[in-house]
Amino acid sequence: MNIWQKFFTRISSGKDIRKHPVIIAAVFLGLLVLGVFLSITMGSVRITISEILSVLFRPDPSSMAYRIITYIRVPRTIAAVLAGSGLSVAGAVLQSVLNNSLASPNVIGVNAGSGLFVILIAALFPSYIMFTPVAAFIGAMLAILLVYFIAKLTGASRMAVVLSGIAVSSFIGAISDTILTIWPDTAINHVHFAVGGFSGVTMDHIGFSLWFIIPALITAFILSYDLNILSLGDETARSLGMKAGLIRFIFLTTAALLAGSVISFAGLLGFIGLIVPHAARFLIGHNNRLVVPFSALLGSVFTLFCDLLARVLFAPYEIPVGIIMSFLGGPFFIYLLFRQRKRRVYG
Amino acid sequence: MVSLQNVSSGYNGQEIIKDASISFEKGTITTIIGKNGSGKTTLLRTASGLLKALSGKVLLNGRNIKEHSSNEIARQISFLPQTRITPEISVYNLVMHGRFPYMGFTRISQEKDKKAVEDALAKMGLAEYRDRNIQTLSGGERQKAYLAMVLAQDTDIIFLDEAITYLDINHQFEILNIILQLKKMGKTLVMVLHDLNSALTYSDRICLMDKGRIILYASSEKIVESRELERVFHVNCCPVAMDGESTQYVFTLKKD
Numbered sequence: 199m200n201i202w203q204k205f206f207t208r209i210s211s212g213k214d215i216r217k218h219p220v221i222i223a224a225v226f227l228g229l230l231v232l233g234v235f236l237s238i239t240m241g242s243v244r245i246t247i248s249e250i251l252s253v254l255f256r257p258d259p260s261s262m263a264y265r266i267i268t269y270i271r272v273p274r275t276i277a278a279v280l281a282g283s284g285l286s287v288a289g290a291v292l293q294s295v296l297n298n299s300l301a302s303p304n305v306i307g308v309n310a311g312s313g314l315f316v317i318l319i320a321a322l323f324p325s326y327i328m329f330t331p332v333a334a335f336i337g338a339m340l341a342i343l344l345v346y347f348i349a350k351l352t353g354a355s356r357m358a359v360v361l362s363g364i365a366v367s368s369f370i371g372a373i374s375d376t377i378l379t380i381w382p383d384t385a386i387n388h389v390h391f392a393v394g395g396f397s398g399v400t401m402d403h404i405g406f407s408l409w410f411i412i413p414a415l416i417t418a419f420i421l422s423y424d425l426n427i428l429s430l431g432d433e434t435a436r437s438l439g440m441k442a443g444l445i446r447f448i449f450l451t452t453a454a455l456l457a458g459s460v461i462s463f464a465g466l467l468g469f470i471g472l473i474v475p476h477a478a479r480f481l482i483g484h485n486n487r488l489v490v491p492f493s494a495l496l497g498s499v500f501t502l503f504c505d506l507l508a509r510v511l512f513a514p515y516e517i518p519v520g521i522i523m524s525f526l527g528g529p530f531f532i533y534l535l536f537r538q539r540k541r542r543v544y545g
Numbered sequence: 546m547v548s549l550q551n552v553s554s555g556y557n558g559q560e561i562i563k564d565a566s567i568s569f570e571k572g573t574i575t576t577i578i579g580k581n582g583s584g585k586t587t588l589l590r591t592a593s594g595l596l597k598a599l600s601g602k603v604l605l606n607g608r609n610i611k612e613h614s615s616n617e618i619a620r621q622i623s624f625l626p627q628t629r630i631t632p633e634i635s636v637y638n639l640v641m642h643g644r645f646p647y648m649g650f651t652r653i654s655q656e657k658d659k660k661a662v663e664d665a666l667a668k669m670g671l672a673e674y675r676d677r678n679i680q681t682l683s684g685g686e687r688q689k690a691y692l693a694m695v696l697a698q699d700t701d702i703i704f705l706d707e708a709i710t711y712l713d714i715n716h717q718f719e720i721l722n723i724i725l726q727l728k729k730m731g732k733t734l735v736m737v738l739h740d741l742n743s744a745l746t747y748s749d750r751i752c753l754m755d756k757g758r759i760i761l762y763a764s765s766e767k768i769v770e771s772r773e774l775e776r777v778f779h780v781n782c783c784p785v786a787m788d789g790e791s792t793q794y795v796f797t798l799k800k801d
Contacts, residue, residue, distance in 0.1 A: 297630060423652035426638070427645055431630040436595055438698070439619030439646040484633040487652075 219482045219492070226495045230279075233502035237275040238267060240506060242514045245271070269400065277399040278505045278519075279498040281464040282474070284411050286497025287418050288456040289471025290478065290489050294425040295449045296346070298359045300534060302471035303338070303457035306363030309468065310370040311341025312461040316391070317374050321381040331407045335458035341366055342450050394467035394520030396505055407459040414455040418490050421448065425486035467501075467520050469527020474500055476534070546571050546733070547592050547610075547622070547702055552601035554591040560599060561587040562757045569702070574724065574734045576744040579754030580778065585737045586627070586706055588754065592735065593624040593704045619646035623698040625691055627706040627737075636682070636690045637675040640665050643697030658697075665696040669723065685716030692723055703727060705736035709743065721747050741778070742794045745769065753777060769794070 239245045249263040258264055289302040296306070303309055315337030316330055348362035378384065390397075424445050427435045435442040460467065477500075478492040501519070504526075508519040548568035555561035562584040569575050569592070577585045590596035592603060594610045603610040605621060613621075623643075643665070644658040654662075666672050669689045674682065679690050688708065695703055708724070709717040721743060724734055738744040744751060745765040753761040753768060755777045761768055768774055775782050780796045787793050 423648075426632075426634065427642055429630065429632040429634075430642060431626070433590075433595060433624070433626045434629060436615070437593065437619065437622070437624035437626075438642060439616040441615055479633075485638060 219488055222481050223492070223495065226492075226499050229499045230495065230502070233499055233506070234275055234279070236506055237278065237502055238271045241266075241271065241509050242516075273399050273401045273404060274396045274505070275502070276401075277396045277404055277463060278501045280404065280407070280411055281396070281460045281467060282470060282497035282499070282501025283415065283494035284456040284460040284497075285467060285470040286474035286478075286493040286500075287415060287490055288453040288460075290475035290486070290493040291418055291425065291449050291453045291456075292342075292471070293475055294429050294486055294489075295446055295453070296349075296359050297429060297431075299476070300360050300472070300531070301363075302469070302475075303453070303461075304367075304466065304468040305472060305531075306345050306359060307341040307366035307370065308338045308454065308457045309461060309466045310367040310374070311337035311339075311344075312458045313337070313391070313466050314370045314374045314377075316462060317377050317384060320384040321377050324384075328406065331410060331459050331462040334462040335410065335455055338454035338458035338461070339451060341370065342454050346450065390518065391465040393518040394465035394523070395508070395518035396464060397516060397518070399463055403463040407463055410455050410459040414452045414459070415494060417448070417452050418456075419494075421445070421452075422486045422490040425449070425490070429486070465518075465520065467523060469523045469530070470497055470501060472534075473527055473530050476530075546604075546606060547735075548604045549588075549592060549598075550602040550604065552591060552598045552603060554587055554596055554598045554601075556587075556596075558599070560757065562591065562754075564601070565591075565759050566601075567592075567752060567759055567762055569733055569735050570750070571701075571733050572728065572731050573749040574728050574736070574747060575750045575752055576748040577735065577737045577752045577754060578739075578741060578744050578774075583754040584757040585754055587757075588752075588759075589624070589704050589706055589735065589737055593622050593702075594618045595624060616646050619698070619700075621700050622702045622704065623695045623700040624704040625695055625706065625708060627710065629691065631680055631687065633678055633680050635676050636671055636679055636693070637662065637666070639679055639690055640671075640693045640697050643694040643699075646698065661697045661699060665693040668696060668726070669693040683716075685712050685719065688712060688716065688720055689723070692720070696727070701731070702733045702735070705734065707737050707739065710739060717743065741774070741782075741796055745794050746791065775799070 238250065243262070243266055245263055245267060250267065252258070253264050253267050285303060288308070292301040292303065292306065293299055312334040315333040319326055319330055319333045345359065345362045345366050348366070349358040352358045352362065424440065427438055427440050428442060428445060432442045457471070474497040475489060475493045478489050478496050482488045482492050504522045505519045508517050508522050511517065546569065549565050552565045553560050553563050565588060577588055579585050587596065591598055594603065594605070594613070605613055605618065610618065640662045641654060641658065644654060644661060647658060648654065666675055669692060671689055671693055674686065674690070679687055682690060705724070709720050712720065717740070724736070724747065728734055745768070748765060750762060751765055751768045752759055753773055760777065761771060761773050763771070769782055769784060778796070779799050781799055783795045783797070784792050785795055
């Protein structure tokens with residue numbers, strides 16, 4: 199049996215594979231490289247390997263291949279990688295900190311909060327549109343804190359977090375819709391923003407967000423072990439010497455930074471933050487020291503391939519990547535609800 | 546050593562325990578007993594530094610507990626709460642969490658941490674369970690895993706909140722014997738128990754609470770002799786000599 203047969207046997211049995219994070223990391227790094235390659239070459243105009251090589255080694259700014267690669271495909275690929283890793287790590291962090299497997303940026307109102315502030319900037323202060331990532335972060339942070347405190351005051355149960363998230367999302371969504379009704383000619387395409395996608399993303403959009411996403415990812419990686427301690431519950435975490443309140447606040451800020459920054463250039467992408475951390479836990483177990491970096495890796499790969507599907511499924515027409523993600527995420531969310539019910543019934 | 550001086554404590558500014566003064570002696574087992582809502586867990590949380598006192602002083606080795614950092618406290622006091630979230634992690638990783646107060650910024654376990662974990666697993670008889678997910682363990686095995694985590698934390702003072710509640714009688718005895726072993730290792734144990742017979746049988750000192758106040762803090766024999774136990778719980782207490790050696794206690798409800 200060769201290494202691949204062993205790998206797929208383990209995947210199908212779902213048992214031993216968790217002991218081999220290196221193999222899984224290697225496979226997904228390989229998929230990431232493949233995804234990046236396909237993302238640069240595929241689309242309404244096909245780019246060949248020789249064209250890529252010529253852009254790399256004999257760049258000709260006047261050539262179509264150069265312009266497509268430099269101004270469209272590379273920014274789009276970087277955007278997909280950043281969005282996938284950022285939202286997935288935000289989801290992994292939120293699920294652990296709120297001790298709720300259904301938590302993710304879109305479920306607990308973070309997307310809605312970011313969306314509102316982005317729309318506010320676009321509608322009321324269009325000349326400050328460059329501060330969209332900052333506004334998106336503030337919106338995300340306010341939404342997270344609002345949901346967190348409502349859930350805490352109403353019992354802090356798992357369901358309280360989800361329900362307060364739904365309530366906050368709905369309320370903030372109504373404010374956003376009101377603003378868009380009064381100021382229909384905002385500086386952003388609302389439908390495109392609400393669904394989420396990477397078409398039209400430029401390096402200018404990404405550049406500013408990078409300053410938030412990279413430090414937030416590094417913070418999440420460094421503190422990932424503390425998520426394990428937090429998952430034991432506040433009282434146990436504090437008895438182990440952790441300043442649980444402070445660490446929880448740092449994690450919530452990190453998740454808000456990640457989600458807000460991604461939303462500022464990719465729109466309200468849903469469900470990556472929910473699906474990917476669960477996939478990571480299925481593959482490598484529940485140690486957050488592995489879950490956080492693997493969520494980043496798997497999220498990048500998942501988003502890259504979803505974006506590729508969005509581009510080629512109805513080529514030459516393109517559908518927003520958010521639609522693909524919602525098609526996959528909706529059923530997955532229902533699957534999680536059934537799995538939780540099964541656990542309750544069978545203990 | 547932990548001692549409380551005229552401590553009042555509670556939640557949201559509301560006093561649950563009032564004017565409590567007590568000193569938990571080194572190398573002893575103290576059990577806090579009292580009816581539901583009498584303030585047992587609040588006293589335990591306050592003494593362990595997890596809940597700030599509204600007034601009075603909590604002293605840890607003679608110094609106000611407020612002057613100790615959270616890490617310093619965690620190296621001297623461990624606390625096992627009654628209700629816990631059980632994450633999906635292996636027994637080994639759970640026990641390793643007990644070493645958190647000793648880990649540096651990188652949170653990478655050192656050789657001494659690994660040795661402490663191996664020792665704790667061996668002492669609790671959990672070596673063969675090391676790779677098991679704690680969610681798949683029985684209540685008794687899970688409790689032992691958490692006690693192994695406490696053991697790996699290597700503190701002189703251990704607070705246990707209802708450590709044998711919900712366990713079958715065999716696991717109750719097993720956990721109580723582990724507690725005796727911990728005492729033999731020189732640890733100071735303070736626990737809350739609802740089983741009055743176990744409390745009176747296994748403890749050096751009993752702290753009897755009623756309506757947020759400490760009524761008595763004395764040996765089991767003195768507690769029984771005082772008849773305060775019977776008044777607080779509204780029961781009759783009858784000591785029974787077993788095998789001519791140990792004394793067990795039978796309780797019946799008062800009929801008036």
